[in-house]
Amino acid sequence: MFSFKRFLAVVKARNLEFFRDRSSLGWNLIFPVLLLAGFSIIFSGDGKSVYKVGLLPHTEQSALQETRFIDFVEYQQIAQAKLKLEQHAIDLVVDIDNQQYWVNENAPNSYLVERILLGVSSDYQRNVTQGKAIRYVDWVLPGILGMNMMFSCLFGVGYVIVRYRKNHVLKRLKATPLSALEFVSAQLLSRLFIVMFMSVVVYVGCNFFFDFYMLGSYFDLFLIGVMGAFSLIALGLLVACRSKSEELIGGLLNLTSWPMMLLSGVWFSLEGAPGVVKTIADFLPLTHLVAGARLIITEGATLADLSYHIGALAVMTLIFLGLGAYFFSWNTDR
Secondary structure, rough: OOOOHHHHHHHHHHHHHHHHOOHHHHHHHHHHHHHHHHHHOOOOOOOOEEEEEEOOOOOOHHHHHOOOOOOEEEOOOOHHHHHHHOOOOOOOEEEOOOOEEEEOOOOHHHHHHHHHHHHHHHHHEEEOOOOOOHHHHHHHHHHHHHHHHHHHHHHHHHHHHHHHHHHHHHHHHHHOOOOOHHHEEEHHHHHHHHHHHHHHHHHHHHHHHHHOOOOOOOOHHHHHHHHHHHHHHHHHHOOOOOOOOHHHHHHHHHHHHHHHHHOOOOOOOOOOOHHHHHHHHHHHHHHHHHHHHHHHHHHHOOOOHHHOOOOOOOHHHHHHHHHHHOOOOOOOOO
């Protein structure tokens, strides 16, 4: 027979268990606030821009720059700006100092922005380029693969380490000659193989159906993937280096992964984003993985062109791995 007394006792016990778990309680209170704050910063502004115009280096100012609802992105090289225009990533390229502009005749938005420019000034020389738009699936591909790698690296390592610690597997390993650095490095190499193997299988399999756009080298793409996976796995090891609670590690891993999902250019370009957003994004390993892979795929960049992203990933990996090994705890007595 159903007993309300026993039923209420279990409900009370479960509620007390939840509210006494400070890590879970704190995460459920703080996470929505952080998410709302992140979106408010990313999408802040007087209004959403409708068009995007590329500007070459200039000393003079143009009346076009005072036009509302247009994002202006500066490019140092004309070749890079024209490639973005051909791919429909921007709507117009303007050289203010030399009074000329480039329009993509295959892009409707490019035609409309040209009308706006000519309404402001008719002194510009017109140049024409053509190009087929990159499909969104091609543009977002590096972000999706990078996001999948991020979750596999962080959660695949973090939860395993905590489970080993709770089940006293690490305590038994401590009695062996195995050092913390050896254990951490072995976990890194094992997860790296799994992540890269699965990423290659997913990419090759999907390529048969979607015929992905590719301008660069597959070898370079694989190498930037390896560098990014190394950094993300090392970050997962750092997050889990001392935790003994599966509830806590879940919150910490979500706290680590969500900013990267929002600020690393996975779903939308960071060009034209507020400076503070770009600064924060530069400290996130997923940003450099996605940006590097996207440059290889959509612009044909080489490893030399990606020296900044590769250097950032290498530095982050060394920092994460060093701190993870230094603070690593074998026991659950903390």
